[in-house]
Amino acid sequence: MRTFVVFDLEFTSWQGALEQDWGAPGQLREIVQIGALRLREDxxxxxxxxALVRPVANPRLSAYFxxxxxxxxxRVDREGRPPAEALGDFLGFCRGQSVLSHGNDMIVLGENLGWARARxxxxxxxxxxxxxxxxxxxLNSLAPRTEAVNVGRLWQVLGLARPGGGQEHSALFDCRSLAAAIEHLxxxxxxxxxxxxxxx
Known part of the structure; x- marks a missing residue:
């Protein structure tokens, strides 16, 4: 059966970082959590x-994050994995698949891959x-009302049942929200x- 992957990342952030495009000194978008679902065509x-990942440049998470x-x-200190190990396993999970994200997560993935290799x-x-x-x-072209919401709220704005397990801004929950939106459309x-x- 044919399959595809949806994925989501949670990465280091600080109050105002989004509005400044992580432009303040030392504010790197280091991955802390990777979530992905391999979905069948049904x-x-x-x-x-x-996977939880231990950030390197900013190992202390902000209260905002x-x-x-x-x-x-x-939890990150206890369960977090080295970036190269987690990234490699995730890329192995994606091998041979189309891998869909809601936004620029593949760019953040590339940044983190580059930093790991540079180290x-x-x-x-x-x-x-x-x-x-x-x-x-x-998604936005088919359902314009999704333009103003993040991935974890897609289910809500589309009037769908709440995905099980987790909360908004948890990578697997956001994957389930994205999957529900795709299935609905x-x-x-x-x-x-x-x-x-x-x-x-």
Missing amino acids: FSVAEEFE TELTGIDQE GEEVGNGFLGAHFLDIRPW CGAGAALPEGCLRHS
Whole structure:
């Protein structure tokens, strides 16, 4: 059966960082959490991926980030994995798939991959085995009311049932919100962008 992947990232942030495009000195978008779902063409979940990652440049999470995501320092210190290890495993999960995000998460992924390699760390797998696509323009064109909301609120603005497990700004919950929105629009007659479904 053909499948595709939806993914979401949570990365280091501070009050006002979004408005400043992370432009303040030292404010890097270091990945702290990766969530992904491999979906079959009937939108059922074939496999999940989740990883916590220990940031390197800013190892202490901001209070703003913790309040936003619910991810605290103790959990990252206890469960967080080295960036290169988590990134390599995620890219392996994506191999051979179309990989959809709501916005520029593939750019943040690329930044983190570059930093890991610049530190001399070996990352298993790579981008070339997957096809990354920002699905947000497709969603916004079909449902303009989604333009003003983040991925974790797509289910709400579309009037869908709340996805199970987690909260907004938790990577897997946001993946479920995105998956629900895609399923809803395809159920209403829309077609996924060309090439999104590939044989697993």
